[in-house]
Amino acid sequence: MRNPTVLSSGFLGVNVEMLKRVVQEGAGAVTFKSIGPKVKSGHRNPTVLAYEWGMINAVGLPSPGYKDMEGELARMKEVGAPVFVSIYGASVEEFREVAEAVAGYNPAVIELNVSCPNTKAEGMVFGCSEKHSAEVVAAVKDVAGKVPVMPKLTSQALDVGRVAKACEEAGADAIAAINTVGPGMLINIEAKKPVLDYKRGGISGPAIRPIAVRCVYDIYEVVDIPILGIGGVTEGRDVIELMQAGATAVGIGSGIYYRGIDVFKKVCEEMKIWMKENGYKDVKKLIGVAHE
Amino acid sequence: MSDMPVSNRVRKVVKESEEVRTIFLEDNVPGAIPGQFVMVWLPGVDEKPYALSYMDGEAAVTVQRRGKFTDEIFKLKKGDYIGVGGPYGNGFDVDVCKRPCIIAGGIGIAPLAPLAEKLARKKPIIIMGAATKEKLIFRERMEKVCKVEHTTDDGSCGRKCFASDILEEVIEKCRVDVVYGCGPEMMLKRVFEICRKNRVECQLSLERYMHCGLGVCGSCAVDGYRVCVDGPVFSSKQLSRMSEFGRFARLKYGKKVGLSEYYAWRE
Known part of the structure; x- marks a missing residue:
């Protein structure tokens, strides 16, 4: 990776052309939107809102299913940067099925979405449990061959460090943390109804940054594998904060809303300035320094 | 925010x-x-x-x-x-034109009617097309602003043809320098090609299924462009870089399909 910023899963990653664009806008790596075993149409609108301190969404993992994504997956080399593929399933078997198909395209990483708060059967039900997360990781490792496997964890777990440790023991090559927080809800008081059609949605953006920092910190204490820190990054300082907590690379998603699609470029420039001012030449030297 | x-x-x-x-x-x-x-x-x-x-x-x-x-x-x-x-979204850029032409297919007149009013001093020429006379909405509103050419599929008002069929003639006759358009994408594709051939700038408003409207979800992608934030209005230069324009769109769950399948689903 030419820099530590990664387009987070769930944002923009619908086709190769859009991923290329995000790389041109400065991302060091990009992630395809979560792919499932079959067609899933997602929730009705409104699905994404921005409130004063963050965003809340219940897009609901829309996906054409891996078979209809093969045309895009086959072209991922054209993107010009490492491509991560996020996958989801409603059972260990479904995760295995999708992972096997995706691994054939040799992505840089297979990310396991065991943490989406917006669906009943998929997502957070796995990530809240050490046992279930580890089962998914083990099943996917079994079929992923040489492709690194990275579960994306949720802050809703009682002890995210223990879940991460269980995943590492099951063979995970890296840990991503965190997915959106909550779910939360906003009500339109004139309509007297929740604004999201799905009523509840995951919270992202600046509001959750302290939770992300804490989770990455907790995970770094207990695992030896690299951590992709995600949650509320909008500025270069935020990347440095997550790296000091223990992240090797940092995901950006909602930051696109706050600072534009070129947020990646802006954040990297801001990091460079900070590093110069503070005597850092190598970005890797930042990793985990808050633990010393 | x-x-x-x-x-x-x-x-x-x-x-x-x-x-x-x-x-x-x-x-x-x-x-x-x-x-x-x-x-x-x-x-x-x-x-x-x-x-x-x-x-x-x-x-x-x-x-x-x-x-x-x-x-x-x-x-x-x-x-x-x-x-x-x-x-x-971005809206139309009104500063770039001296002699604008506005071309609308059916309900595509919706964003173009306030544009015509805003451009009134530049005396735009409007081509309004629809299936029948009854479906030519905002006819009187537009006739108050400027010169209007009507086309209908059945000939019940104006000329019996598509709006894009008379665009080239209007561009030449009126020395148009910018074409603003909105309507079915097959029509817009033709408008784009006519403009390219005649070396006239165009600004066309596209439509895609949209989730967030905030530029983060990607549901309205046309190649690397987001219709909700980068558009919905795109310039000739941007349109010329799009492989999906006039050919493909995505259904609600993200599957890429041909335009006819997309429009059948939208109906």
């Missing part, structure tokens, strides 16, 4: 044709320019993007009946609560 449906009320409903209604809003949508859109939320039903068809103190959207959501819009009456988010 907050982006979500804001409570608003219906001020009045105007019947434009059997299948088209204009919904005027009680509260204005401040700062909007022609070509921008709003997200209209009917609590408990759905939320969809619509171009503003009136602005400057009397915000309105003009809606063609298509399915469940628009059936509910057609039931709205004065005083009803709806949620309105926006304005979103």
Whole structure:
């Protein structure tokens, strides 16, 4: 990776052309939107809102299913940067099925979405449990061959460090943390109804940054594998904060809303300035320094 | 910074044709320019993007009946609560033209009518096309502003042809330098090609299924462009870089399909 910023899963990653664009806008790596075993149409609108301190969404993992994504997956080399593929399933078997198909395209990483708060059967039900997360990781490792496997964890777990440790023991090559927080809800008081059609949605953006920092910190204490820190990054300082907590690379998603699609470029420039001012030449030297 | 449906009320409903209604809003949508859109939320039903068809103190959207959501819009009456988010998108650039032509296919006139009014001093030529005379909405509104050429598929008003069939002739005759367009994408593709051949700039407003409207979800992608934030209005240069323009669009769950399948689903 030419820099530590990664387009987070769930944002923009619908086709190769859009991923290329995000790389041109400065991302060091990009992630395809979560792919499932079959067609899933997602929730009705409104699905994404921005409130004063963050965003809340219940897009609901829309996906054409891996078979209809093969045309895009086959072209991922054209993107010009490492491509991560996020996958989801409603059972260990479904995760295995999708992972096997995706691994054939040799992505840089297979990310396991065991943490989406917006669906009943998929997502957070796995990530809240050490046992279930580890089962998914083990099943996917079994079929992923040489492709690194990275579960994306949720802050809703009682002890995210223990879940991460269980995943590492099951063979995970890296840990991503965190997915959106909550779910939360906003009500339109004139309509007297929740604004999201799905009523509840995951919270992202600046509001959750302290939770992300804490989770990455907790995970770094207990695992030896690299951590992709995600949650509320909008500025270069935020990347440095997550790296000091223990992240090797940092995901950006909602930051696109706050600072534009070129947020990646802006954040990297801001990091460079900070590093110069503070005597850092190598970005890797930042990793985990808050633990010393 | 907050982006979500804001409570608003219906001020009045105007019947434009059997299948088209204009919904005027009680509260204005401040700062909007022609070509921008709003997200209209009917609590408990759905939320969809619509171009503003009136602005400057009397915000309105003009809606063609298509399915469940628009059936509910057609039931709205004065005083009803709806949620309105926006304005979103970039809008038309009005400074680039000296002699503009505006070309509208069917309901595509919605964002172009306020544009025509804004450009009135530059004496735009408007080509309005529709299936029948009854479906040529905003006819009188546009005739007040400037010169209008009508086309209908059945010949019930103006010339019996598609709007794009007379564009080349209008460009030559009136020495047009910029073409503004909105309508079915197959028509827009032809408009784009005619403009390219005649070396005339165009700005065309595209439509895709949209989730967030905030530029983060990717559902409205056309190649590497987001219709909701980078568009909905795109320049000749941008359109020439799009492999999907006039060919492919995505269904709600993200599957890429041919335009005819997309339009069949939208109906």
